[in-house]
Amino acid sequence: MNLRQMEVFRAVMLAGGVNSAAELLHVSPPAISKVLAQAAKASGLVLFERVKGRLIPTPEAQQLYAEIDQLWRGVEKVRDVSRELVQPAQARLRLVCSASLAPYMASRTVARLYESFPRLQCRVQVFSPDTLNDALLDRSTDIGVALMPHDHPNLATVKSYACGLACVMRSEHRLAKKRLVKPADLVGERVISSPGSSPFGQTLQRAFGAAAARMHLDFEATSSTTACWFAQAGVGIAVVDQVAIAGGLLEGLEVRPFQSAEKMAVRIIRNRYRPMSVPERAFVEAFDQVWKESRAAG
Numbered sequence: 001m002n003l004r005q006m007e008v009f010r011a012v013m014l015a016g017g018v019n020s021a022a023e024l025l026h027v028s029p030p031a032i033s034k035v036l037a038q039a040a041k042a043s044g045l046v047l048f049e050r051v052k053g054r055l056i057p058t059p060e061a062q063q064l065y066a067e068i069d070q071l072w073r074g075v076e077k078v079r080d081v082s083r084e085l086v087q088p089a090q091a092r093l094r095l096v097c098s099a100s101l102a103p104y105m106a107s108r109t110v111a112r113l114y115e116s117f118p119r120l121q122c123r124v125q126v127f128s129p130d131t132l133n134d135a136l137l138d139r140s141t142d143i144g145v146a147l148m149p150h151d152h153p154n155l156a157t158v159k160s161y162a163c164g165l166a167c168v169m170r171s172e173h174r175l176a177k178k179r180l181v182k183p184a185d186l187v188g189e190r191v192i193s194s195p196g197s198s199p200f201g202q203t204l205q206r207a208f209g210a211a212a213a214r215m216h217l218d219f220e221a222t223s224s225t226t227a228c229w230f231a232q233a234g235v236g237i238a239v240v241d242q243v244a245i246a247g248g249l250l251e252g253l254e255v256r257p258f259q260s261a262e263k264m265a266v267r268i269i270r271n272r273y274r275p276m277s278v279p280e281r282a283f284v285e286a287f288d289q290v291w292k293e294s295r296a297a298g
Contacts, residue, residue: 003075005039006068008032009047013065017055091279092121094140096132098147099223100244101266105290106145108247112286117279129199136271143280144269145287147241148199156272158284161291163266165207165258166245168228169237176254183211183259190216190236192227200224200264204239207260228253246294266291 001009011021012032022029040047043064048055057065093113097106106124114120127135129150135141136155147163149155167181175181175189186208194201201220205212219236221227224244231238232253241264245255268284270276276284 001039001042005035005042006072008035009039009061010065010068010072012036012048012055013057013061013069091117091119091277092142093123093279093283094142095122095124095145095283096127096135096141096143097124097145098129098132098149099126099225100147100241101145102126103225103244104247105243105287105294108290108294109283109287112290113279113283116282120279136269139271139274142270142274142277143283145266146269147243147266148203148264149267149269154272155269157267157269158276159268159288161266162263163242164263165203165239165260166242167237167239167256167258168231168245168250168253169256170231170234171252171254173237173254175237175256178256181256181258183208186237186239187211187214188216190219192219192221192230192236192238193217194224194227195220195222198222200241203262203264207239207258207262 008021008025011024012018015021015024018029018032018036022032025032036047045060045064046058047061047064048057050056093110095106095110102124110122110124113122125135125141127144129146129148132144132146133150133152133155136144137152143158167175167186169175175185178185191208194204196202196205208215216236219230221230221238224238224240227238227240228244228250230236232250239258243266245253248255268287270280
């Protein structure tokens with residue numbers, strides 16, 4: 001007898017008849033009768049006799065039922081465990097992300113994740129690309145979301161996205177009247193830049209091109225989020241990655257697309273030799289939804 005035949009036989013024994021067993025298993029009575037006949041043939045036993053229209057189990061069926069019922073308790077336990085693994089009561093997620101991704105993308109993703117895992121044990125840290133890689137490699141964290149991550153042979157990309165540039169400034173700035181800001185528009189402006197030795201700083205240099213020579217690049221910030229804070233204070237105008245200003249979280253700042261062919265990679269990465277858990281896969285799906293929604297809104 002296979003598991004399905006055992007399940008039907010057990011249901012008939014518990015319910016006392018074909019019709020009641022059909023209701024118990026949410027199938028039709030003919031389907032129960034068919035599987036019950038297959039169970040009798042497979043076991044080589046007469047399992048029931050019909051007496052005055054009722055199915056009466058034989059002594060052999062009674063003995064078989066005792067064994068199958070004990071076995072079925074194990075089957076139900078396996079089902080319970082599998083359900084718990086899909087929706088774990090004490091799920092855990094250790095996340096590291098780049099500074100630009102923390103204010104909106106990562107925070108909105110985690111908020112969405114709590115809808116599915118209300119008791120999720122979550123730890124989020126903001127790291128630079130090098131430190132982020134180290135945390136994944138030594139397995140002190142589970143998953144990373146990085147802007148312009150550094151490649152490593154032992155790290156695998158789960159999902160990748162392309163991010164452009166945006167220009168942010170106070171609402172009274174003259175460039176706030178423009179729909180699109182070009183490098184030439186920044187000539188003569190104090191532009192909050194990034195250190196030229198950093199990957200993002202090099203991206204800005206390429207994006208500014210020849211116009212950079214006539215900009216005031218006397219203030220540097222190490223992250224786009226920091227650059228936005230100082231632009232908000234009126235220090236200057238900033239060109240940042242678009243994920244840093246997703247959701248319009250900073251009041252008093254105008255955001256305009258910046259004309260450039262430069263694109264930066266945003267990647268969800270993991271340790272290649274560490275399989276992903278259910279909460280980690282759910283995070284990837286939720287991040288993808290938040291990304292699509294934020295891009296659509298932008």
